[in-house]
Amino acid sequence: MTTALYLYDDARARMFEPFIVTRPVSELRAGACLLRERWSRVARARATGFISAPALTEFEEGDAPPTVAEGHMLPAGAIVVNARFAPALDGTLAPTDQAWIADGVICAVRLCTDTPVSILADGRAELAALADTTAVTPVPLAGRWLHELWDTIGALAPMLHDDILALAGSIKTKSLMQEALGEHRLIIEDGSTVEPYVVFDTSAGPILVRRGATISAFTRVVGPCYIGEHTTIIGDRVAGCSIGDWCKIRGEISSSIVLGHSNKGHTGFVGHSYLGRWVNLGAGTTTSNLKNTYGTVQLWTPSGQRDTGLQFLGTLFGDHAKTGIGTMLTTGTVLGAGANVYGSSMPPKYVRPFSWGDGEPYATFAVDKFLVVAERVMQRRHVTLGDGLRRMLTQAHEERA
Numbered sequence: 001m002t003t004a005l006y007l008y009d010d011a012r013a014r015m016f017e018p019f020i021v022t023r024p025v026s027e028l029r030a031g032a033c034l035l036r037e038r039w040s041r042v043a044r045a046r047a048t049g050f051i052s053a054p055a056l057t058e059f060e061e062g063d064a065p066p067t068v069a070e071g072h073m074l075p076a077g078a079i080v081v082n083a084r085f086a087p088a089l090d091g092t093l094a095p096t097d098q099a100w101i102a103d104g105v106i107c108a109v110r111l112c113t114d115t116p117v118s119i120l121a122d123g124r125a126e127l128a129a130l131a132d133t134t135a136v137t138p139v140p141l142a143g144r145w146l147h148e149l150w151d152t153i154g155a156l157a158p159m160l161h162d163d164i165l166a167l168a169g170s171i172k173t174k175s176l177m178q179e180a181l182g183e184h185r186l187i188i189e190d191g192s193t194v195e196p197y198v199v200f201d202t203s204a205g206p207i208l209v210r211r212g213a214t215i216s217a218f219t220r221v222v223g224p225c226y227i228g229e230h231t232t233i234i235g236d237r238v239a240g241c242s243i244g245d246w247c248k249i250r251g252e253i254s255s256s257i258v259l260g261h262s263n264k265g266h267t268g269f270v271g272h273s274y275l276g277r278w279v280n281l282g283a284g285t286t287t288s289n290l291k292n293t294y295g296t297v298q299l300w301t302p303s304g305q306r307d308t309g310l311q312f313l314g315t316l317f318g319d320h321a322k323t324g325i326g327t328m329l330t331t332g333t334v335l336g337a338g339a340n341v342y343g344s345s346m347p348p349k350y351v352r353p354f355s356w357g358d359g360e361p362y363a364t365f366a367v368d369k370f371l372v373v374a375e376r377v378m379q380r381r382h383v384t385l386g387d388g389l390r391r392m393l394t395q396a397h398e399e400r401a
Helices: 035-043 156-168 367-379 387-400
Strands: 005-008 047-051 079-082 085-087 099-102 105-110 143-145 186-188 199-201 207-209 219-222 225-227 236-239 257-260 274-277 298-301 304-307 315-317 333-335 355-357
Touching: 005 035, 035 047, 035 079, 035 085, 085 105, 105 143, 156 186, 156 207, 156 225, 219 225, 225 236, 367 387
Parallel strands: 005 047, 005 079, 186 207, 199 219, 207 225, 219 236, 257 274, 274 315, 315 333
Antiparallel strands: 079 105, 085 143, 099 105, 298 304
16 A cells, blocks of 8 residues: 655745745755755655645646645654755665654654545644654654755755665666766766766766766766756866756856756856746856855845855756846845846845846736747647646745735
8 A cells, every 4th residue: 555645834944935935945946956856765755735925726747746634634654754855865764654853843654544635724733742752752864954944055966976876776877988977976867968078076076977868078966965856067167066956057166956947057156046937147147156255145035034044055046937147136135936137236145936127126026928928938848738737826926926
């Protein structure tokens, strides 16, 4: 019998803007994989559904599971996991275990009885409330808590290092004429293309290039680095990054996550940043990732300006965000979902979702025009903007613009 696996966004996860506006946290990339993929791997089960904010009820994307409907009963024997926890890819949830713990906090439970989803609806419940810890001893599970969204950037290098080695055993590799510089592993999956005059530098960590990817001539790839399926890298230096599927990357990019289906098709430096899905950066778009004072970076959050504790942090680009040519972004910028900014003025550290224009005060990107652009962009990758997602984005526009 297949185990039901449910992914739960708790109250802290529901503060992970700009991404929580358009997707559950389980559909974010942490290290080399989506959080959902990490949990499916250790649970050896396909995700059944996610439990998140009501605004995401009609979220749909690829092979992501649907939301768990209001009034649904989570069946006994199902596993409910906290989506903010990124389990190590070499871990496992044994079928005899009932609860799992990391850093003193329950991160996953196996339900003993049928449980109404309403208990988790507002995100305030802790999974410990669903586990009978007096009857069973929680089993330690290796991995990392994402206490804040920026932890995905702060912990990127060590996570990539561990993830690539964990994934390597299941990958059929191809032989290359050139060798890597450095002592760590270089894994090039069969079905990928590596043109002449590419340099792989594994001095600081391993590199994994997935099938269908193309690494163009005169590119330097520096580990630890993950390059997803059907992604094209077109020259310059790509260092310490996790780049998802179906992306196009040109110019220098370092210590950044690209969720997938996004373009940085031109020159311009991007560092310590997170690009959501369907992002397009205009030529020359550049992010600052270090303050002139060398101090820690402040970042806008829904609860106010926060000190991230990170010395290096660039821009968080929400889903469907776009920049015009020559856009300059200051350290610790949050560009909201669906925002379209351009012009010579530097955007502020926070740009609300669905903004439009060349400077403050920004206009609102009209929802009908936004949806036309989104549909056009997705069609270029042979992805359909479904009716459910269209309604979800329309609601997000009504609530956030």
